[in-house]
Amino acid sequence: MRALVFRGPWDLAVEERPDPVAGPGEVVVGVVSTGICGSDLHGYTGENGRRFPGQVMGHETVGRVVAVGPDVPGSARLAEGALVTVHPVLACGSCDACRSGQDHHCPTRQIIGVAPAISAAFAELMVVPAANVIAMPEDMPAEYGALVEPLAVGYHAMTRGRCGPDDNVLVVGGGPIGQACALAARRLGAGRVTVSEPHPGRRALLADIGLTAVDPAAAPLADTLAETGVAGPSLVVDAVGSSRSLGDALAVAAEGERVVLVGMHEPQVSLAAYAVSIAERSIVGSYCYSREDFASTAAWVADGPAELARLVEGRVSLADAPSAFRALAEGKDGSSKVLVFPAGVTG
Ligand SMILES: [Zn+2]
Ligand SMILES: [Zn+2]
Incomplete structure (x- = not known):
C-alpha cells in the first residue's frame, strides 16, 4: 500500500509500506479520507515533539472494512464494504x-x-481493533465520517x-476544535453561542453555519461581547490554549463560572x-473524549446535520498531501479542515 510517511520536520513523502493484516479481533479498513489535524501540523513542523521520523500519522478518519480477522465479536455489523x-484511542479495556x-x-x-508504531490513517489501509470501529450509514456523505473525531473533542x-x-x-x-465546541454547545441546547476568531475567512465559515462570530482584534473582547448582547458568558472554552487566549477567557467569563481549557497551543501558560x-x-x-462521547458524536454525524458540509474546506490526494x-x-492555506483521500478524491 501507499502511505504518507513523516520523515522529519517539514518532510513528508508517499512511500510503499506492506499491506496490514487483520489479527484476532481486528479489521483492515480501506481509508476513504482522513482529516489533517492541528496536532498533525505541529508534529510535521517538529513543534510539539509528539511525532517521530518513519511514522504514519492520521487519526481523523473514515473508511470501508476490507478484511475481518478471526474472533471478531459482533461481526454482523462489520460486513466487508461497510462504511x-x-x-x-487504543486502551487496555480492563483498568478502572x-x-x-x-x-x-x-x-x-x-x-x-x-x-x-501503530498503523494509522494517512495510508491506503489501516488495521484496527474491531471494537474501535463504528458503522456509519450509507446515505451520508462518506467524508463526514472523518469529522467525527474532531467533533467528539468539542463535544467532550x-x-x-x-x-x-x-x-x-x-x-x-x-x-x-473551536467550531466543534460551538456546534456541540448548540447540540447541548445552549441558548447563546458566540465564537471569538480573528481570521475573517473563519468568521465567514462560522457565520455560514449559523454561529455568531466576533473579531477579538477589533476592540477589547468584553466590549465586543457587550455590544453583541452576550456579555459575561457563563461558560467560556479556550480552544487555542495560549496565555493570551486563556487571559481573554478569564477576562470575560462571569464571576463564579467555568472556563474549559481544550486548546494546546502552548505547553506552558501564565494566567x-x-x-x-x-x-x-x-x-x-479537557482532552480527547470518552468512549461514550465519541459514539454519541458518531450518531449525531450519522444524522447528517446540514452544517457539516461547510466544515470541509479542502480535499487532496495522497500525492498532494x-x-x-x-x-x-x-x-499560505488558511483552510480550516482539509481532508486527504488516499485512494483519490471522491465527493
Ligand atoms: Zn485531531
Ligand atoms: Zn485501561
Missing part, C-alpha cells in the same frame, strides 16, 4: 479508567496516528464544562491568578 469511522468508559485516561492508552469539552440550555457560551478560537481566586472561576481541563501540509503549516 466505518475509527475511534482512535477503561471500565468506566474513560479510555483516554487508561495508563497504557495509545492513540492511532500519535503512537509511532462541552460536557466537561457541563454545558446546558441556560448557558451563554463563548468559544475563544474558531478553528476546527491572571486573581481572575481565578477572587472571581471564583473554575478552570476545567505533502504540499498541502506545507501550505497549511506556513499559513
